Amino acid sequence: MKIKQFFVGLLLFFQFITYAQNIKKEVLFTIDDKTYYTDEFSRVYNKNLDLVKDESQKDLTQYLELFVGYKLKIHKANKLGLQNGEAYINELNSYRTQLSKNYLTDSKVTKELVEEGYNRSLKEIKASHILITVDENASAADTLIAYNKIKSIHDRALKGEDFGKLAEELSEDPSAKENKGDLGYFSAFRMVYAFESAAYKTPKGKISNPIRTRFGYHIVKVDDVRDNRGEITVEHIMILNPKDATTEESEKAKNKIQDIYQKIQQGENFEELAKQFSDDKSSSPKGGLLNRFGSGQLSSEEFENAAFSLTIQKPISAPFQSEFGWHIVKLIEKHPVKPFEEVKSELENKVGKDDRSRLIANSLNEKLRKKYAVKRDNKLYKASAKTVTDDFYENKWELPAVTKPFDGKLFVIQEKTITGTDFLNYVKEQQQAGIKLKPINKLVDNLYEKFLDTKLNNYYNDNLELEFPDFANVIEEYRDGLLLFDLMEKEIWEKSKTDSIGLQAFYEGRKLEYTWKNRVNATVASSTNIEVIKKHKKCLNKMLILNKLKKN
Incomplete structure (x- = not known):
């Protein structure tokens, strides 16, 4: 995990986690021309109240001081222009994109599809x-x-x-x-x-x-x-027996697999035999080990059935033939179907990548069309649509040389105006998709429906903060966390690395605090025999005398 992500995560956890409740909004304090309100402070305080175990840290006045101090730091970061940094903007946008995914889908339909997929998988x-x-x-x-x-x-x-x-x-x-x-x-x-x-x-x-x-x-x-039989992991030994093999070649392959099976029965190592004899060159170096698989994932039903029939009591199959040749299979592990909660996230990913995702998108599109009730200017639409010709199919269609006649309102989403020219630019971009729907007027109508859904989704995404207060709070908190991190990096961490004069002064002012106290060099000897101690004491005394003589 990146240090910045970790740091911001701590800030969110300990200081600014969303807590939605109805709080009367009044001015709490201002910093220059920026006003901070009671509802934000109350939300943050009450949420963190459950996280704080030390009663002394629940003091309202003390917490207000911390809150003001935090906002002063954020205010300073804004005054320094840190919110305009490219890296800061990119990271905030990336986080918003990730967080918004939970809001840009129909959760009810997604839940139904995930549950349906699991039930079918049984x-x-x-x-x-x-x-x-x-x-x-x-x-x-x-x-x-x-x-x-x-x-x-x-x-x-x-x-x-x-x-x-x-x-x-x-x-x-x-x-x-x-x-x-x-x-x-x-x-x-x-x-x-x-x-x-x-x-x-x-x-x-x-x-x-x-x-x-x-x-x-x-x-x-x-x-x-x-x-559902679940999945299975096996090792195998294969001897090829092509369809066009002669009778002699087929008999030779059969005899070879029987000889290998006899060696296994006599106690020889399966993996070593696979390395030595198996014609499956992708698995033989690994002792015949195959990636785990389920029903229908291999191209041989005979192989799958033989593998799944193995048990702990009978882990190795007798030789059997498939369309590819002769095999002996050894059971390594069976993987039964997992409980729903264990595979829920995996199924959600599958639903998102599967054709099912269209159902989720269509459901959201339908809701957005009802929510925003867009009214199209049909006269402008017809005029715009007529400019699109069959050149589209050859990726040669161009916008009219003069687009001003199409700059009027095609439709409006709340306060946002979408023009006929916007639509024509979208049509031009879609040429790359190679759409072959004919005739051309049907294609243009089809593209308009997609264009409308795209614009509705974009508007909805751009205004999630207005739609969902909890989303707005989390984004605001993450934004402040990033700013505080950048402020500390600029004002403290970078300076500590680059201010050589300051570092030298810091060292000079404190170096005496880290000097050694009075100390001696000593040799410690011990023994349970008093005679040995006396003998070594005499030796040490002689050494001390010699050292004094050397110094003199």
């Missing part, structure tokens, strides 16, 4: 699917064609046609030709959210309605549902 779904591809931004005509295709296949599957054969013949997922649409087992957060939801909401043995993802239209058949 089960594993074995499913097959059929895909008809269509781009997210495809035209309405192309989208309808894709939908009709998947609907036709769906109808055939419901009438009893073999799902695997339909997938093999009609699915546009390239892997379906080999696996007949079989996806194996998977759990929450392994598939895109819409697909995952369809799989978890479809009963075992049933087929879902057509669903849309960014890849196109799918239908999902749920083949099995089981409890």
Whole structure:
């Protein structure tokens, strides 16, 4: 942890932690033209009251003196212009950005999605699917064609046609030709959210309605549902046996794995055998150790099933064959599904990076649209939109040479005016995203909705201090803490390092305080034998006489 962060953290902890309550606001004192009020002092005092164990430190008058002294230091820091320092501004902005994340989301929706994700993770779904591809931004005509295709296949599957054969013949997922649409087992957060939801909401043995993802239209058949097996750590030895191997080569691979298994049965070290014989060159140097994995994370279901079947009583598998070759697996550790509280933060991160995050963003956007009730100037919007041409798709569109006609109010958020030119600049920036939605008027309408949400979110973020007093208090306290740190660094720590004259004067004025008192050099000897003591005493006396003679 950086010393500055630690220092500011202490200041916040001991002096300025948020405490929200209704306090009558009256002038407490002023420093030059800056006024400080009773509500801030009362809030800080009452909060810290619970942290102070020494009764003497709870004295109101004494605490007021500390409070005034603190504000005098902050006032001096401002007079020195420390609040304008680039490093100070960057650090304060960074802290505000981090703190604001808790306010720029719909906590209710986030909580629901996290709990849903955990509950789903307790089960594993074995499913097959059929895909008809269509781009997210495809035209309405192309989208309808894709939908009709998947609907036709769906109808055939419901009438009893073999799902695997339909997938093999009609699915546009390239892997379906080999696996007949079989996806194996998977759990929450392994598939895109819409697909995952369809799989978890479809009963075992049933087929879902057509669903849309960014890849196109799918239908999902749920083949099995089981409890989540958790994750597992294993070591393995593999002998390759390619699909195109001859009968002789296949027999040789089988015999080799059997010989290795016999060595293990005779007590030879598994890890050393893996280093010596395993054809998996990524794991053999580590004694065959693989990264921990769960169902559906490896490309071999046979391997996963063999690994999860191992127990403490039977930690090593017999040789078995997968599509890659022959294996022997050794159990290292099983990792069961963790309780909710242990994985809550991890799930919150996953939700934030997953398609689910769109639901959270959409929920907040909807609330902000209701909160600020923006009214658009449709005449100005139409005039602005007409300037956007098909050159956009080639990343060649430019703003009109004269933008003044579009400088009027497109809409207003509270007191903040957004112009038509602001919108056109946004459209120009979006060319880099490669959006292909057609026709161009539909694309512009789509971009306007995103532009509006962006501006609403920006305004909301910029005014969090007005919306949430507790947020404003924490930011103010952190700002003061940073200023005090910078003041101490400038006025004390830097001077102590650079003021050589001051350091010399400090040394000269205090050096006598650190001199040695009267002292002697002595040799101490001890013994339980009196004769030995007498003998050594004579020797010491002789040495003292010799030393005196040398000095003389």
